[in-house]
Amino acid sequence: MSNIVNKNYIVKHSKREIIGFSAAAKKLKQDIEIVSNSELNVLIQGETGVGKELVAEAIHQKSNRFLSNMVYLNCAALPENIAESELFGHIKGAFTGAINNRIGKFELANKGTLFLDEIGDLSLRLQAKLLRVLQYGDIQRIGADTVSHVDVRIIAATNVDLIKAIDNHTFREDLYHRLNIYPIIVPTLRERMTDILPIAEYILEKIKHELVLYKLYLTPHCIHLLESYSWPGNIRELENSLYRAALVAKFEQCNKDICIHANNILVNNETDQPLTNVPIEENIKDNKTHLSLREATEIFQYQYIKKTLAQQKGNWSKSASVLQVDCSNLHRLANRLGLKDK
Template structure:
């Protein structure tokens, strides 16, 4: 490693993510290895590692989380203060199987790896791992050299933490000054989140902004399309606030029955209506001292909007059937996928309530505007489904990655989660041996193509390739997602026909399709006159 370059990095200001990525690149260059990853322990726990910088891994790897209980190599590194090495004949599973560039979706060949536990303030912070795909790549001298570099690596990590903390303080001061001037639209401080994957610039900026506004008691209005993650941001705002030890109460305003909505929100006293046999507190009182999240707030009836306005203005509620006001101390977060300004102009939403709720608006961008997040998010959902289904490994084929990146995602992150979940289930159903690494092909995703065509559900047959060797066929470079999907479908049908010795009806049964649908699909793909 160029020690002068590393030392020079320690003397200059760099964004935290940039500093750690430069560190990973420098380590890879020094040891001439195939992959270097820096992983940090998730905040609030010591059993999950997440990548914060990597070189040599696929893009979706950055969204994955590695549970120490399932990753014996990472657990061994975390348990030792010295460099831990794994020889080429180690039988322990590798956490990066199928995630190393050049071996995309394939089990790693026999190789060497080593790792080092990183500490901050005397406590474990994370690990640094190095993988060399050539057996015998790392010698005892390499391990000693990595051990000597430990103080410099940990110093770089400390600098990244200090830079993030300083950025928090600087931007918090700027936010407070502008808030006093009535400007509540500027950026705020940075921070990591346990659930929100943010690799795009827009989402990183949004996480930074929400970090500081969380510390205030200002009402926040979360804006964005269905499925962008408004509830996740509401939970984040509560968790990072001074009220985090108090309740977070979630209310879906669109699901409130109109006849019972007032009682649900503000409570009632005995005899207030037929069936009210006793006093009952509402959702607002349930959030006393904490946060009330009003999802789909634009669906509230006008009569309830007036009562909610009183609560926001005076910190008071009045139970249905009671004349006595009650004081409440609640922080309000609201969310909507509607244009409330238009609703105000049309008389469907009170202007005074809108201005009370939107003291600090936070617009969340749709997934199509932050494509850098698609593959890391897919990696996160793949890892969740891999654990749920008890699979050794679950990866995306290259053509599937292209299809995900080309899709418009009208349902945003929620749609991506469902697409990956369904594809994982289909892949698991197609392979009996769950100890093999499975790669999901584009036909398992069921996405609309560029011309509006949809990959038929029944054509999901052989899109899961078992990867103990290589993929059945390598996709030609430059194929569009639609072309890649059609190629995979042709391969699937040919394989089924070969297994059925040319019997179309038997091939259709094997593929889980109706025979007539198979004939139609084959004609469309040019496999049958």
């Protein structure tokens, strides 16, 4: 069974899978099938949160190297001197703090796969050393006199435009061509909107087990809103939003049969913007006969507040007086319902 060396530890064969039936998802799966059984280096490109690491895992698991390790290194997470040691290893006394010999990721991945995440952030000096390994398979630990040979397949990933990086002299063109033998572009979530629901259901199943729930599901209104949002943070943003929504819904409903409503979902950690910032009456046109009591109440509140504001010419204080609620509470309710202060 394949091992994946993820971050600084080894985990068992990954059970994660690529979910989706859209044309973009099918093309991605086809690319993975085509390249997996070759020995070609692979460059995975795509926005943050699209699942580049998942694609790398899929390639490794379908390759002839699946019985060997897949080793992970985030090139952006470490200073240059530490990154060099992580890649190539060092011998005792090579530098201050080198109290023992250390094996590098290349040696750890020998006969297997090395996944270099955020390759676009690797320094030019280390890019040159990496190029030599790709050309000859030779590595040298920091401080060592001897050279070792490794047999490693490289899968690299980046959200950086490497062509622009080459033009800006921050990425080597020769290294780019060595890595870009078979490029894979991971589609954004907005390019595969029909996959949002199956991906969300997959995530909810995982959350249900983690939170020890009997049922965890979305209202039709919530599904419609999920499929209407552009998800700039892609699958990672969708997953984070669903986790937060499940926790909020569990707290509110206090049982193990949890229904996630649209107002439970926040799509921005910094501003806590509700997903319901799309006008409610527009989002429920196709679901009028499938509304819960809570959703119907929210729709009535939205429409009644909007009508009152129009009658009071947008004056929130007067509207609050007519509605017999505190003005600050009215603002909070309107914000939760997606009725913005014009």
